[in-house]
Amino acid sequence: MWERDSWIEVAHNVLAHPLRTALTGVSVALGIFILVVMQGLGFGLQHGVEQQFADDAVNSIWVEGGRTQMAYRGNQSNRPVKLNNGDIPGLATQADTVPAYSRRIRMWGAEVVWENPDGENQSGNFGLRGVDPAHIELERSNLLSGRFINERDVLESRKVAVVGPNIVEELFRSAEPVGAFVRINGVLFQVVGTFEDPGSRWENRVTYVPFSTAQSLFRSDDSFDQIIYSTGAMTTDATVAQSGRMLGWLKDVKAVHPDDSRGVRVDNNNEEYAMYASIFEGIRLFIWGIGLMTLLAGAVGVANILAIGVKERTKEIGVRKALGATNGSIVSLVVMESTVLMLVSGSLGLMLAVGLLTTVAPMANHEYFQNPQVDHRIALFALMVLVLVGLASGLGPALRAVAIRPVEALRDE
Amino acid sequence: MIHLQGITKSYTTGAQSLQVLKGVDLRVEAGELVAIMGSSGSGKSTLLNILGLLDAYDGGQYQLDGRDMAGLSERRAAEMRREMLGFVFQSFNLINFKSAAENVSLPLYYQQVPRKERTRRAHELLDRVGLLDWADHLPSQLSGGQKQRVAIARALAAKPRVILADEPTGALDSSTSEDVMVLLKELNAEGMTMVVVTHENEIARACGRTIRLRDGLVETGMDVGA
Numbered sequence: 001m002w003e004r005d006s007w008i009e010v011a012h013n014v015l016a017h018p019l020r021t022a023l024t025g026v027s028v029a030l031g032i033f034i035l036v037v038m039q040g041l042g043f044g045l046q047h048g049v050e051q052q053f054a055d056d057a058v059n060s061i062w063v064e065g066g067r068t069q070m071a072y073r074g075n076q077s078n079r080p081v082k083l084n085n086g087d088i089p090g091l092a093t094q095a096d097t098v099p100a101y102s103r104r105i106r107m108w109g110a111e112v113v114w115e116n117p118d119g120e121n122q123s124g125n126f127g128l129r130g131v132d133p134a135h136i137e138l139e140r141s142n143l144l145s146g147r148f149i150n151e152r153d154v155l156e157s158r159k160v161a162v163v164g165p166n167i168v169e170e171l172f173r174s175a176e177p178v179g180a181f182v183r184i185n186g187v188l189f190q191v192v193g194t195f196e197d198p199g200s201r202w203e204n205r206v207t208y209v210p211f212s213t214a215q216s217l218f219r220s221d222d223s224f225d226q227i228i229y230s231t232g233a234m235t236t237d238a239t240v241a242q243s244g245r246m247l248g249w250l251k252d253v254k255a256v257h258p259d260d261s262r263g264v265r266v267d268n269n270n271e272e273y274a275m276y277a278s279i280f281e282g283i284r285l286f287i288w289g290i291g292l293m294t295l296l297a298g299a300v301g302v303a304n305i306l307a308i309g310v311k312e313r314t315k316e317i318g319v320r321k322a323l324g325a326t327n328g329s330i331v332s333l334v335v336m337e338s339t340v341l342m343l344v345s346g347s348l349g350l351m352l353a354v355g356l357l358t359t360v361a362p363m364a365n366h367e368y369f370q371n372p373q374v375d376h377r378i379a380l381f382a383l384m385v386l387v388l389v390g391l392a393s394g395l396g397p398a399l400r401a402v403a404i405r406p407v408e409a410l411r412d413e
Numbered sequence: 414m415i416h417l418q419g420i421t422k423s424y425t426t427g428a429q430s431l432q433v434l435k436g437v438d439l440r441v442e443a444g445e446l447v448a449i450m451g452s453s454g455s456g457k458s459t460l461l462n463i464l465g466l467l468d469a470y471d472g473g474q475y476q477l478d479g480r481d482m483a484g485l486s487e488r489r490a491a492e493m494r495r496e497m498l499g500f501v502f503q504s505f506n507l508i509n510f511k512s513a514a515e516n517v518s519l520p521l522y523y524q525q526v527p528r529k530e531r532t533r534r535a536h537e538l539l540d541r542v543g544l545l546d547w548a549d550h551l552p553s554q555l556s557g558g559q560k561q562r563v564a565i566a567r568a569l570a571a572k573p574r575v576i577l578a579d580e581p582t583g584a585l586d587s588s589t590s591e592d593v594m595v596l597l598k599e600l601n602a603e604g605m606t607m608v609v610v611t612h613e614n615e616i617a618r619a620c621g622r623t624i625r626l627r628d629g630l631v632e633t634g635m636d637v638g639a
Contacts, residue, residue: 005528016510319506322467324495324523324571326488405468 010336017309021341024305028342028386029349031298035291035382036353036374042287044361044372049280060138061229061243061268063091063250072257081254081263082223090253094245095229096238102138104226105130105214112163112207113183114171122171126164127206128184130214130224138228139197146178146193153210161189162208165196184209187217231270239270295382302386303393306338310397317401327402331395338394339387346383353379414575414606415441415464419473422459433459435629436473441608443574446601448617449610451626457610458579460626464608465498465577466490478574495523499568503580505560507552513539513563514548520571538566542596558589565596569605576600578609582616594619 014021065081083103092098110128113121129135136148146162153160161182168177177191189209197203215224229246231239247266250256256263310317317330354374361372417439423432433456441447451457462468463475466482467490475482477497485493499520507516517538518531526534539545542562552560561581568576581597582590594616601607601621609620617623625632 005522009522315506316508319508321491322465322494322500323520324491326491329523405462
């Protein structure tokens, strides 16, 4: 009975001061709202970046030839540098473990013609890659039907192809691609599988053929464009060290000046990923900073309003004391009022923020911004901070107010 | 009912110490209506604070209804205020966001009387002061005289033994002042002990006895039962 009565008294007091209640409520709700929305946006950015890196295996080293920029060991500058089959054993000596790898031959445009047995031939211009079997893991492609290039395809230079979703869509439409025959730049291949690459739009326009087939058909020597090594479970430091050794070895073998950055390139996704991760960690910290500052500003505003509120009520407190209220009951009344106010308006702000994020989130999908979400721990933390600030900021003035002698507080207007 | 002996009180502000009460002796019997008069600075509001257990005294003895009030804890003082004392103030001091009935029932809230019983008793008291029709009005909708009558009803709510009135007519015009004094005298006639602090001679004359304070001491009126 007594308990229920004091809550009724609290509700009455809060509702009897609509302006004060609204001002306090709005600043609390706004503080929570901004913090939670900012955090949500931060998560959105983070998810976006993670999605970008989902394209290729993070644990990989990419080796690529280029053009020299500096004359070295009797060679002119601007000399093309090509990787050759003969470099592979040497590169392997620079690796910590015997790594899975895929060589890659690239052709930007190859004419692909489907020899349709039941109608007109369909043709289009698509990318072509000659690859090794490990390529599917290194590029993080998904096999949709049939099979990928295998060891035997490479050993025997079979004329088989695995096609991307754009090719299926544009050439085969609803027909079954697996088993069909296509001419690629005039050479007949049999389609053995289809794939998709969720991380890259370009990759979906590509036909994969066995590396050896591509090299013998489309290259006059044993050169290739790229080789991708898996680094397995190696640490970032070990990966960086290994790519450094590979680069050094290659520069020596290919007679590229040690300071020439264009002659050969060895990149590793680990390093890049770590860099992006640290950038986004920074952004997240920044967002945290802004959120906390907003919360602090809200809290200071709330403390201010409460302090003024209690000062305004010196007379009321004097009356209550004269009517037999203990100091404790007055302090607890004020503190209960501020806590209720904070909790209710804080929850309102929280609900608004959650509502905004859940309605807007599906609409806001950009490459670098995906799935903003609410971290419930952060929301709860923010609510707790506000409630504590409410307690503290109500408590101080309330204690001062009850210390005033009532008859003095009550005398004269 | 009230028995003060050699009550002293001083306030310290910074380095200065001001002796406000220098040994006040005072006796108020049950059922009396006593006026306390004095110029400003004579110590009458300090005396009222001490009588009302809203402030501690430094020395002397204070007995209320035969009980010694020395060294009361804050909680105990609040309890005594609740049970023994009703207050009426110059500026009414109604809580402006509560209706007349809610104001009147507030002391009962602090006595933990159930809500229904509080409301019933508040209406009874408002009827007693002739304001039953105004029970649901806010103080801002009442005239000065009506506010003071609500305040008196509130002072009566907890069935106190003594009513302490601090300039109860100070903010009222002469005709409403008279109404309020008539009401206070009626209550006194029903047996309520009253102490009225005032600076108006007319009000003091309406009381049974006048005690004059000057420079922290009682001047006249020690002759009990005059």
